[in-house]
Amino acid sequence: MLKTFRIGGIHPKEQKISAGKAIQTIALPGQVIIPLSQHIGAPCQPVVKKGDTVKVGTLIGKAVGFVSANIHSSVSGTVLKIDKALDASGYKRDAVYIKVEGDEWEASIDRSPALIKECILTPGEILQKIAAAGIVGMGGATFPTQVKLTPPPGAKPEILIINGVECEPWLTSDHQLMMEKVDEILVGVTIVMKALNVQKAIIGIENNKQDAIRLFSEKVKGYPLITIQPLKVQYPQGGEKQLIDALTGRQVGSGALPISVGAVVQNVGTLFAIYEAVQKNKPLIERVVTVTGKEVKQPCNVLSRVGIPINDLIDMAGGMPETTGKVVSGGPMMGKALPDTDIPVTKGTSGILLIPTLEAKRKAMKDCIRCAKCISICPMGLNPTLLMNLTEYEVWDRAEENHITDCIECGSCSYTCPADRPLLDYIRLGKGKVNGIIRARKN
Amino acid sequence: MSVLLTAVATLGAIGAGSAAILYMVGQRFKVEEDPRIQEVQDALPAANCGGCGFPGCASFASACVKAESMENLLCPVGGQNTMDKVAAILGRKAPVAAKKIAVVRCNGTCESRPRLNLYDGASSCTIASALYGGDTGCSFGCLGLGDCVDSCTFDAIHINPLTMLPEVVEDKCTACGACVKACPKDIIELRKQGPKSRRIYVSCVNKDKGGVAKKACDVACIGCSKCQQVCPFEAITIENNLAFIDDDKCRLCRKCVQVCPTKSILELNFPPRKETPPAPKEEEATVTA
Numbered sequence: 001m002l003k004t005f006r007i008g009g010i011h012p013k014e015q016k017i018s019a020g021k022a023i024q025t026i027a028l029p030g031q032v033i034i035p036l037s038q039h040i041g042a043p044c045q046p047v048v049k050k051g052d053t054v055k056v057g058t059l060i061g062k063a064v065g066f067v068s069a070n071i072h073s074s075v076s077g078t079v080l081k082i083d084k085a086l087d088a089s090g091y092k093r094d095a096v097y098i099k100v101e102g103d104e105w106e107a108s109i110d111r112s113p114a115l116i117k118e119c120i121l122t123p124g125e126i127l128q129k130i131a132a133a134g135i136v137g138m139g140g141a142t143f144p145t146q147v148k149l150t151p152p153p154g155a156k157p158e159i160l161i162i163n164g165v166e167c168e169p170w171l172t173s174d175h176q177l178m179m180e181k182v183d184e185i186l187v188g189v190t191i192v193m194k195a196l197n198v199q200k201a202i203i204g205i206e207n208n209k210q211d212a213i214r215l216f217s218e219k220v221k222g223y224p225l226i227t228i229q230p231l232k233v234q235y236p237q238g239g240e241k242q243l244i245d246a247l248t249g250r251q252v253g254s255g256a257l258p259i260s261v262g263a264v265v266q267n268v269g270t271l272f273a274i275y276e277a278v279q280k281n282k283p284l285i286e287r288v289v290t291v292t293g294k295e296v297k298q299p300c301n302v303l304s305r306v307g308i309p310i311n312d313l314i315d316m317a318g319g320m321p322e323t324t325g326k327v328v329s330g331g332p333m334m335g336k337a338l339p340d341t342d343i344p345v346t347k348g349t350s351g352i353l354l355i356p357t358l359e360a361k362r363k364a365m366k367d368c369i370r371c372a373k374c375i376s377i378c379p380m381g382l383n384p385t386l387l388m389n390l391t392e393y394e395v396w397d398r399a400e401e402n403h404i405t406d407c408i409e410c411g412s413c414s415y416t417c418p419a420d421r422p423l424l425d426y427i428r429l430g431k432g433k434v435n436g437i438i439r440a441r442k443n
Numbered sequence: 444m445s446v447l448l449t450a451v452a453t454l455g456a457i458g459a460g461s462a463a464i465l466y467m468v469g470q471r472f473k474v475e476e477d478p479r480i481q482e483v484q485d486a487l488p489a490a491n492c493g494g495c496g497f498p499g500c501a502s503f504a505s506a507c508v509k510a511e512s513m514e515n516l517l518c519p520v521g522g523q524n525t526m527d528k529v530a531a532i533l534g535r536k537a538p539v540a541a542k543k544i545a546v547v548r549c550n551g552t553c554e555s556r557p558r559l560n561l562y563d564g565a566s567s568c569t570i571a572s573a574l575y576g577g578d579t580g581c582s583f584g585c586l587g588l589g590d591c592v593d594s595c596t597f598d599a600i601h602i603n604p605l606t607m608l609p610e611v612v613e614d615k616c617t618a619c620g621a622c623v624k625a626c627p628k629d630i631i632e633l634r635k636q637g638p639k640s641r642r643i644y645v646s647c648v649n650k651d652k653g654g655v656a657k658k659a660c661d662v663a664c665i666g667c668s669k670c671q672q673v674c675p676f677e678a679i680t681i682e683n684n685l686a687f688i689d690d691d692k693c694r695l696c697r698k699c700v701q702v703c704p705t706k707s708i709l710e711l712n713f714p715p716r717k718e719t720p721p722a723p724k725e726e727e728a729t730v731t732a
Contacts, residue, residue, distance in 0.1 A: 084651070090575020091582050092651070339560045339575050362563045422565035429570050 018299035032307030041067030057106035070134035074305035133277030138269030158262035168331025188271030236410035293354030325357025374413035384413035391430030494619025580659030594625035670699035
């Protein structure tokens with residue numbers, strides 16, 4: 001019996017049709033648009049101006065405040081302007097437009113493919129390098145990594161958990177990265193273990209990635225402190241709290257952080273970025289993106305620089321099928337439908353999913369039939385139908401009592417609802433409101 | 444017989460004792476309530492809409508009685524009549540407040556603002572605006588999903604199915620402000636209703652630069668400041684590429700309406716202009732002078 005988390009969960013059709021497709025590098029376009037807000041937290045302050053020449057890896061946006069992450073140029077060329085551009089949030093935000101000229105890299109970046117295993121830096125120096133490289137959680141949440149690796153005073157991390165789950169259907173970018181960069185990821189694990197001073201690391205991989213499990217089990221023999229744990233395929237196992245429960249049996253309390261049970265969770269993509277930042281001085285300027293969909297001609301995994309328009313990636317996968325009704329950034333469960341395809345790839349773009357019109361159409365909402373399916377599948381043990389109603393009628397105090405702020409927005413409730421009720425849409429709204437009320441109360 | 448008498452006597456004694464205690468407690472903890480509060484409350488429309496800024500008519504009534512003067516106290520539903528009645532009860536005089544009305548500051552109809560994508564999520568403006576900028580190129584404009592309609596207790600605002608924009612029913616709108624609060628895009632504003640319901644306002648809230656705004660919507664305010672220059676009363680200010688007409692200063696001369704290159708300034712309930720061609724020339728002369 002394979003391990004998994006204990007409450008709720010669903011198993012949507014996996015649809016990983018791009019699995020096993022080698023990572024291709026996409027050609028540079030004539031111009032890139034690099035948004036200055038690619039992470040959770042304060043947007044960056046631009047440090048370049050119109051007409052400046054930049055190289056690959058030049059700092060263009062400086063982090064403001066503690067929860068923020070630096071942004072670097074992903075191309076070499078000239079800064080055209082700093083102006084508003086539509087980003088994946090659906091709103092216009094500040095972004096740096098760069099005209100691409102050649103491909104010249106900053107001299108400090110080590111571009112050789114050689115694997116550097118040894119890391120002689122102190123934990124403090126490692127964190128500094130991670131912060132300087134602007135690394136954020138690559139699973140999609142884009143939380144600045146150095147903040148996550150700085151435990152709050154009094155907390156002691158005991159175990160590092162590596163998320164190789166990729167529980168979203170369709171997406172294969174993490175899977176392919178694990179297959180191609182296994183050594184680098186394992187060095188990344190040792191670096192983070194050193195930074196956190198922990199003696200134990202578990203890599204959780206879902207059982208639908210047998211090749212990755214075999215490869216990692218083989219390679220991990222050289223690392224006595226790291227173990228591999230195959231997991232039952234269950235969504236949303238990639239959620240921090242679900243993964244900690246599945247791998248260690250520890251449950252993170254309501255409103256608490258994973259560090260409260262001594263765990264720190266990192267995605268495999270983030271670990272690869274950490275390896276490159278610490279050992280190769282390479283800032284986070286590119287990532288693997290899965291481009292896929294039911295009618296996509298060549299579903300693929302693309303190594304794309306940040307700032308390349310999503311259109312280019314779609315062209316690489318054989319162009320946009322005529323039947324496409326919705327373009328989603330991320331996976332089908334938690335991804336965001338995009339209002340436009342000129343939106344650039346950012347640090348958090350894990351996939352581009354093209355959904356045909358017929359499947360993309362949301363069905364009309366019907367009355368709740370009180371089947372309680374949403375309650376039985378909620379991985380956080382919440383009552384989604386109640387939370388939706390409380391939000392609809394704006395009963396914020398009861399919504400707070402019913403732990404609306406614990407919702408991880410996995411979308412399992414909306415997925416499973418036989419009456420097609422937009423449960424998550426309302427709960428997300430209510431969660432935002434209640435969080436605002438809580439913040440106002442504290443101030 | 445004696446049993447009966449004892450029972451009656453005992454019960455009578457207990458009853459008299461309790462009555463005495465209750466009377467004493469009643470006297471000791473008596474709450475003096477101003478009888479005028481009830482009178483004022485009876486004079487109010489009992490809509491409990493919250494438009495006055497208080498939770499309901501009862502709390503507004505007690506606020507009126509407690510307040511020193513009638514400044515800043517207005518029941519938008521009852522209007523001047525009700526406030527005069529309330530003032531009479533309290534022996535004061537109500538200040539004359541200009542009647543206000545809700546105006547929708549977006550004129551991005553389906554023709555002037557083409558739809559670029561289709562939203563089919565939960566039918567709520569608040570949810571849609573949390574997800575993205577909207578189904579047109581303008582991320583400031585009306586989403587047309589009707590949060591304002593849902594919030595209105597007086598059936599005074601409706602979505603026009605042709606334009607997909609809300610329209611205010613002048614006779615029904617009480618300026619309670621519920622729609623102003625409900626709109627996530629801050630499009631609806633309470634403005635003076637104006638003499639004979641005539642009013643002029645900038646029907647746009649787009650803060651993008653002129654070119655960007657114009658590209659998204661034909662009738663967007665592009666912040667060109669022509670209206671500001673032509674206004675003889677300094678009623679127009681431009682902030683963040685957006686013109687705003689101060690309804691205290693505006694004297695309804697309509698000069699700005701004519702010079703607006705994108706027709707984003709609307710005039711309501713005015714009689715048709717007599718001679719349109721010579722009018723703009725005069726204004727151009729004033730601009731240069």
